[in-house]
Amino acid sequence: MKNGIENGYYHEITPAGFGIAIKAGKVLFSKQSDFQKVEIFETESSLGRVLTLDDLMMTTEGDEYHYHEMIAHIPMMNHKCPESVLVIGGGDGGTVREVLKHKTVKRVVLCEIDGMVIDACKKYLPTISCGLSDPKVEILVQDAIEYIKDKKNEFDIVLIDSTDPMGPGEGLFTEEFYTNVKNSLKEGGIVAAQSESPFVNKEEIRKMYNLLKKVFPVCSTYTSNIPTYPGGYWAWAFCSETVQPLSYIDEDRCAEITKTCKIYNKDYHLARFALPNYLKELL
Amino acid sequence: MKNGIENGYYHEITPAGFGIAIKAGKVLFSKQSDFQKVEIFETESSLGRVLTLDDLMMTTEGDEYHYHEMIAHIPMMNHKCPESVLVIGGGDGGTVREVLKHKTVKRVVLCEIDGMVIDACKKYLPTISCGLSDPKVEILVQDAIEYIKDKKNEFDIVLIDSTDPMGPGEGLFTEEFYTNVKNSLKEGGIVAAQSESPFVNKEEIRKMYNLLKKVFPVCSTYTSNIPTYPGGYWAWAFCSETVQPLSYIDEDRCAEITKTCKIYNKDYHLARFALPNYLKELL
Numbered sequence: 001m002k003n004g005i006e007n008g009y010y011h012e013i014t015p016a017g018f019g020i021a022i023k024a025g026k027v028l029f030s031k032q033s034d035f036q037k038v039e040i041f042e043t044e045s046s047l048g049r050v051l052t053l054d055d056l057m058m059t060t061e062g063d064e065y066h067y068h069e070m071i072a073h074i075p076m077m078n079h080k081c082p083e084s085v086l087v088i089g090g091g092d093g094g095t096v097r098e099v100l101k102h103k104t105v106k107r108v109v110l111c112e113i114d115g116m117v118i119d120a121c122k123k124y125l126p127t128i129s130c131g132l133s134d135p136k137v138e139i140l141v142q143d144a145i146e147y148i149k150d151k152k153n154e155f156d157i158v159l160i161d162s163t164d165p166m167g168p169g170e171g172l173f174t175e176e177f178y179t180n181v182k183n184s185l186k187e188g189g190i191v192a193a194q195s196e197s198p199f200v201n202k203e204e205i206r207k208m209y210n211l212l213k214k215v216f217p218v219c220s221t222y223t224s225n226i227p228t229y230p231g232g233y234w235a236w237a238f239c240s241e242t243v244q245p246l247s248y249i250d251e252d253r254c255a256e257i258t259k260t261c262k263i264y265n266k267d268y269h270l271a272r273f274a275l276p277n278y279l280k281e282l283l
Numbered sequence: 284m285k286n287g288i289e290n291g292y293y294h295e296i297t298p299a300g301f302g303i304a305i306k307a308g309k310v311l312f313s314k315q316s317d318f319q320k321v322e323i324f325e326t327e328s329s330l331g332r333v334l335t336l337d338d339l340m341m342t343t344e345g346d347e348y349h350y351h352e353m354i355a356h357i358p359m360m361n362h363k364c365p366e367s368v369l370v371i372g373g374g375d376g377g378t379v380r381e382v383l384k385h386k387t388v389k390r391v392v393l394c395e396i397d398g399m400v401i402d403a404c405k406k407y408l409p410t411i412s413c414g415l416s417d418p419k420v421e422i423l424v425q426d427a428i429e430y431i432k433d434k435k436n437e438f439d440i441v442l443i444d445s446t447d448p449m450g451p452g453e454g455l456f457t458e459e460f461y462t463n464v465k466n467s468l469k470e471g472g473i474v475a476a477q478s479e480s481p482f483v484n485k486e487e488i489r490k491m492y493n494l495l496k497k498v499f500p501v502c503s504t505y506t507s508n509i510p511t512y513p514g515g516y517w518a519w520a521f522c523s524e525t526v527q528p529l530s531y532i533d534e535d536r537c538a539e540i541t542k543t544c545k546i547y548n549k550d551y552h553l554a555r556f557a558l559p560n561y562l563k564e565l566l
Contacts, residue, residue, distance in 0.1 A: 001291075001292060001304070001306070008284075009284060011304055013304060013306065016328040016329055016330075017305065017306035017326055017327055017328035017330070018303065018304065018305040018306065018326070018328055018330055018511065019303070019304055020301065020302070020303060020304065021284070021294055021296060021301065021302055021303065021304040022300065022301040023284070023296065023300035023301065043300055043301070044300055045299040045300035045301055046299055047299075047300070047301055063482070199346070199508070199510045200510075223508075225482070225506075225508060225514075225515055225516040226515070227482045227483075227513075227514040227515055227516060228301065229515075230510075231508075231510040231515060232508055232509070232510055232512075232514060232515010232516055233508040233510065233515055258560065261560055262559065262560055262561045263559040263560060263561065264559075264560070265557075265559075265560055265563075267557040267558075268557045268558065268559055268560075270554075270557065271553075271554035271555075271557035272554075274548075274550040274551045274553065274554035275550075275551065276545065276546040276547075276548075276551055277541065277544055277545055277546060277547070277548055277551075278545045278546065280548075
C-alpha cells in the first residue's frame with residue numbers, strides 16, 4: 001500500500017508493515033514544492049485538518065499539541081531566562097506558537113527551507129500557524145544548514161523541528177550540523193530535537209544519538225504520546241554543553257503556561273525522562 | 284472501511300475515523316465462538332502474529348509486553364506480598380505470564396468467558412500464553428460476573444484484562460461488578476483495570492471512572508504507550524479501599540523483574556501516574 005490518500009483513506013505504513021489510517025475528506029492544498037509534496041486535507045473527525053509532506057504525517061489540528069507542547073516547553077522551562085530562540089524547520093508554526101507563551105522571549109527565528117509549507121499552513125491551519133505573525137518572530141525561508149554555519153553565541157534555545165532523516169531533512173542529522181548548532185548557543189543554552197519513534201525507528205534513533213553524544217556533553221532523551229504517528233510514541237533529544245535535564249524548572253512560568261496547555265504540566269514534565277528498558281538499551 | 288482484513292491489510296478504524304493499518308499475512312485461525320469472532324493472523328513485520336476479537340486489535344507478539352507489563356507490574360509491585368491473583372478476561376495469557384514473575388505468588392485464577400480464545404492462543408501464540416500451563420494457575424472458562432458474585436476476602440490483586448465496554452465485556456463495566464470485585468479483595472488488596480484510550484475513548488473513560496469512584500475510595504489512573512492500539516496511548520485504573528498508588532514499591536522484586544522486562548523499571552513505574560492536562564480534566 002502506498003502512503004498518501006487513496007479510496008478515501010490516508011495511509012502511512014512504515015517499512016515494517018504497519019501504520020496509521022485516517023478517513024480523508026476534501027483535499028484543500030496539494031502541490032509539489034522545490035523540496036517535497038505539500039498536502040493539507042480535511043477529515044470529518046476530531047483530528048480536523050491534516051498536513052502531510054511527501055505523504056508522511058506531519059501534524060493534525062486535533063492532536064498537534066501533543067508534539068508542539070513537548071518540543072517547546074521541556075527545554076524552555078529548563079532554562080532560567082530564554083530570550084532568543086531558533087526554530088529549525090517547523091514551518092507549520094506550532095512550535096513557534098508554544099515558544100511565544102514564555103514571557104521572557106524577545107526574539108524567535110524560524111528557519112524553514114520550504115516557503116510553501118509556511119504559506120499553506122498560514123492559509124489552511126490558522127490555529128497552528130497563528131504565532132508566525134507575531135512581531136517577535138523573524139521568518140527565514142532558508143536552508144538551516146547554511147544559516148547556522150557562522151552563528152556564535154546567539155541563541156538560548158534551539159529547537160530542531162525537522163522532518164525525518166530522509167528527504168529535505170537529511171542534512172539536519174549530521175555531526176557537522178550538530179556542532180554548528182552547539183556553537184550557536186549562548187552559555188547555558190539548550191537544544192531539543194525531534195528524534196523519531198523509539199518503537200518504529202530503532203536504527204535511526206541509534207545513529208542520531210551516537211552523533212549527538214559526540215557533540216554534546218549532555219544528551220538525554222524524553223518521550224511522549226503522538227496519536228497520529230505510527231506507533232503512537234515519540235522521542236526528543238535534550239542536549240546542552242552544561243545544563244542537565246530536570247536541573248531547573250521555572251515554577252512561575254510553569255504554572256502560567258500549564259493553564260494554556262492540553263498536555264504540559266509540571267508532573268508530566270518530570271515524568272518524561274523515565275524511559276522503557278528497550279529504549280534505554282537502544283541508546 | 285470495515286474493521287478486519289481486506290485486500291491484504293488489517294484495519295481498525297475508530298468511530299472517530301482514524302486508526303491503525305497492518306499488512307496481514309496468512310490467517311492462522313478464524314472462527315466464531317459463542318461470544319465473538321476469534322482471529323489470529325501472521326504479519327511479515329516485527330509485530331509477528333496478531334490476535335483480534337470481533338476484528339478489534341487485542342495484542343501482537345511484537346508489542347504485547349507494552350500492555351501486559353503495565354497491567355500486571357504496576358499494581359503487583361505496589362503490594363507488599365501478593366500471593367493470590369485473579370485475572371478477569373486475559374485469555375491470551377500474557378497478563379498471567381507477567382504475574383507469575385512475582386515470586387510471592389502462590390495462586391493465579393484466570394477467569395475467561397471464551398474458551399476458544401485460550402485454546403487458540405495456546406496453539407498459535409505460545410510466547411504470550413506460556414504461563415497458562417504453570418501449576419499455580421487455575422483456568423476457569425466462566426463468566427466473571429457470575430464467578431465474582433460470592434467471593435469474599437480472597438484475592439490480593441484483581442486484574443481486569445477485558446475487551447472494550449461493548450460486546451462480551453460490557454457487564455465488566457458496571458457498579459455491581461466493581462462492588463463484587465472490591466468484596467473479593469483481601470485487606471490491602473489492589474485492582475487494576477484496563478480503561479481504554481484517553482485520546483480516542485473520552486466518553487467511555489469518563490463513564491467508567493465515575494462508576495469506579497463510587498465503589499473504590501482510592502481510584503487513580505496510569506497510562507503508557509501501546510503501539511498497535513489506535514492513538515497509541517492507553518489508560519489503566521488503579522483502585523483499592525486503602526492502598527494509594529506509589530505508596531510502596533517492593534525494591535527487591537522490582538530490581539529482579541526489571542531484568543525480565545522490555546518496558547518496566549522503577550523510574551518508568553513512578554512516572555506512570557503523571558497525566559496530561561486533558562486527561563486530568565476528563566477524570
